[in-house]
Amino acid sequence: MYLRLLLTFFIMFAGLWIPRFFAVLSTAQQEILVELPSILFMLVIILSHFFKQGRSGFIALLMLVAYNVIQQRLQTPLVVGSTLFEFYFLALLLPINLLLLLFLPERALFSLKAFSYHALFIIQASVFYWFIQPEQLPLIAHLFSILEPWLMAAGDFSVLPTILLGLLVCATLTATVLVLLRGESSDLACLSALLACTLTIIEFDTQWISLSMFLLSAVLLLLSILKRSHEQAFIDDLTCIPGRRALNSDMAQLSGKYCIAMLDIDHFKLFNDTYSHDSGDMVLKMVASQLAMVKGRGKVYRYGGEEFTILFKGKSASDCIGYLDEIRARIADYPFQIRQMLERRKASEENTRSTKLQDVEEVEKIVQVTISIGVAQSRSPVSPEEIIKEADKLLYKAKESGRNKVCA
Template sequence: MSPSIVTSNWFRVAFPLCLITSLWIGMSNVITVTQSNIDIAVNLPIVLFFFALILSHSFNQSRCAMIAFAMMLSYWVIQSRLQTSLSTGTSLLELSLLAFLLPVAALLTYAFKDSNLSSKSFVFYILINILFIAWSYLTVTHFGVESIALFQQGLLFVVPQVSHLPFVLVMYLVALTGITAILVLRNNRIADVVSYSAILTASATFIFFDIPYISSTMFSLAGLLLLIYLISASHELAFNDGLTGIPGRHALEMDLKQLGRKYSIAMLDVDHFKAFNDTYGHDTGDDVLKLVASRLALVGGKARVYRYGGEEFTAVFRGRYLEDVLEHLELVREDIAQYEMALRNVSTRPKDKKTGASKRGKASEAETVKITISIGVADSSSDRKPQNVIKLADKALYKAKQTGRNKVSH
């Protein structure tokens, strides 16, 4: 699949912000619609988060399920405990605790790996959230109504012009929203995007809590975004290679259908890969494929690189003929040939962290190897059909292998 602006890091940061801004501008209309459909509006977030849990289980995205569970639990607290004025009883303290703990629960998902909902990690995460609720209950019970005024004069002071939420929590929420946005810009993983959108929508809810129906509106938006990102995750699983992280064979086949008339296709193969696997093991062989994929991703000429299968990769240069891409292919071939990869010996790796840390400074003593690749390239001036151009590139690759390897042939 060709690069899409929809999955770019900037779009994923800006999209929730644009939606929240649009809702804010039309908030009077949102309130009117919500009042007319109050039962649906109030229950919609629960329904959305429930479907998110089901999809998360199907796609083995337990971290998305954790976010869905934390958001669902928080929304239940809002609906059952915080439907009164913040000046009444312990409402302000309860809202403050929720505003503090929900982002913590969202960030805790980074401590776990993705799996299905029957995993021990998901059960453990649920227990952590229950402990949060228990701690909050004990805190509210211990301090009571009498202590709230004292807190408001100190730590929980409010700036009414900004929010009815304590100012320190407003700054806390803004900071965490910014941090998670940076994570999206840097890494652009589904886990980053889901945490960012959850904290962003929750922050908007807590900071502007005095606006009617803000919780049902923002949490519904959070549920919709979560479902969108889960579908995006399933798309990535289908089109990206799990080992190297670059697009796979399925993505290549989709892209070949929309290349146009002018293009070049290069087939790239790791030299002596089977012998390398037999000598150093499959784990190190996987490291080689990851390394080659990472270096190929830097090839110039606006190339799109795919893992074709095994140790073979494909680079597609749209809008360029052979003479325009040879220099870029030579540069990436030389870059890989000059790269020294340190071998990791899994069997002798220290189990003790302290021992392992003491050995990390001795990286220069580690055994290193050099990897080379052979490349065959053809363009659409020879044949208009992409599958035939791939066959021509394969023949050129075979020629490179037969005449010494570590070269580009056409």
Template structure:
């Protein structure tokens, strides 16, 4: 629960609260006004560059949507006293389209803007300013009036200048992205929620004299920071299970001393369930079991590198030191109760479902002498894992690291024996 709340509020919630404190009128001291005025171009520039670098059309197009909304409100203010002003129509159309655009961009698969899909997404966004201007023409007054048409009793929305169709669009977008975040806990969805909140504040605050540019900039900053956070997590964490990933594993290996233990955890029935029910079922099982392995691992560093096995490093530990922990992991997996209906997997009993029992085979090996290479220790752990599976599974087996023996080169060739030619 705490991790979910933290993922929701950091960094998006913190940035939004800071914006409420400092970006509203008289919210910041005079010396801070100049840096604050530089915030919009900085956010837009750095956001576009970073989005291009990481091939995120979602960030680039979201920043474009926010920038167009801001320019539209500044060029056509809704409080213009001129009866023929385009301001009210531009405001109503912008407030209605903004949440729909941010919702759509949060749902599509992210990829480079230079791809044909990125260009297809760019085209309707660039067309929307012309659509809004067309709606503002006197001949389209009846159509534009529909954007301000009350759908509920006026007393329910009297607190906001935002039109009722736009309010419903914001509520619908918040609800859909909120449900997706609750299911997947993706930081990008949390960022989209806070960006929508900041965008609504930009629109709603106009009636109080608040500058919309500041809060649109805050929305862009939230999207930028959450993409940075998500990119970091993708680099260091496995996307499926949330465990530490390959890059974190390689950095940990660089810091290993002469004394350490490696354990490989394999789920005995996972491949069988994948063949029987499909890959999505085996992936869901792995996602559900991974936190239990993480919780039972204690001081062990848990990684998923690829495939169905999970690797655990125990720095400065012997294999004997880790046996109690590995037995706890085995029991945690054995106590897991999985159920499947179709391609959906749950933990816990549900009527009309098929039971999916799971057990774990674990192979463990240590660098006991300090002369064994890491590759030999890992090979020994895998050999022990295969022995555990061959013995029926649901057991911990300890492997022995063989000594390194070099193959001598022929004297007449004079070639150097490569490391790969050493036998385990």
């Protein structure tokens, strides 16, 4: 996530150099490019609906509206008519709405649950439309006479009052913190939109700056949707490692020498029944995190339930036994803590034979988690699916011989 975060900042700031390349294009090419961000934002909105990624869809909707406001309303000097007011309005509301989306629950873009989101945006758009009518110019001038001393109290930066710049920076920093804490692709996409908004407003006097920044934001939003869709298809939600579909895809590409290990958590059903399914989920997460550290360039997958698979390309079973035994021992020695809620009861004053709940005490307990492993290696003309079946038979042989073992 740190690398993706740094890459996002690098891409957006590198976009400040893009406008100089637009100047050498023909007028026809420039006209096509001006329409490109709108097309990409609409594509993101459509894909967000089909891929159930409402937050990315709302971000694209906000950016689409903001981009068209800039192109249709803010291409004249800011001193003309209500243009300066519209510029401030955009600089204030766009980052606030983008930041708000990070804290609101994700909703499908076209759903009844998202009606309140749409209503909020429509109200803001209606107020904006009412203010930009020519007959409202006296009201705007009056508002500026009231707000200007407050807005300009800290001076200005470029064409932007410092207080509004501070709002943009705070919104960007907040989004950055959320990206680091939650690590979600949609958060990173929102951060790219905030950076596009911030850099556009700061460099507003630069020709083609809005096209450059919003185009990059649209591309990153599109990539975010595709990446998240890939994760939903191939990454297991609970353990955050590749799942069965990813294993099947990788096995279809196998050739040459390889070996496959099948792993199963010992007595997992008993553990679930004793300590609860929540504790069982924590065991799965712990085992997955430990397996991810396996040596020998093994790739780990969640096969299903409490079963995992490790694929070693270019290695035989004898090459991998040491790696597998090391990871088996690592998991067996892991001090896995579980918390149990124990009810303490005392005799009732009215009837000493009956009991009533006195309080609930949380108790920590260290339990041992072990895995059994079966590993089989490739050989012609046996298919990878048959190798998995052989590894699975060896896995059950390891269980029958006492568990917490590697059988090859």
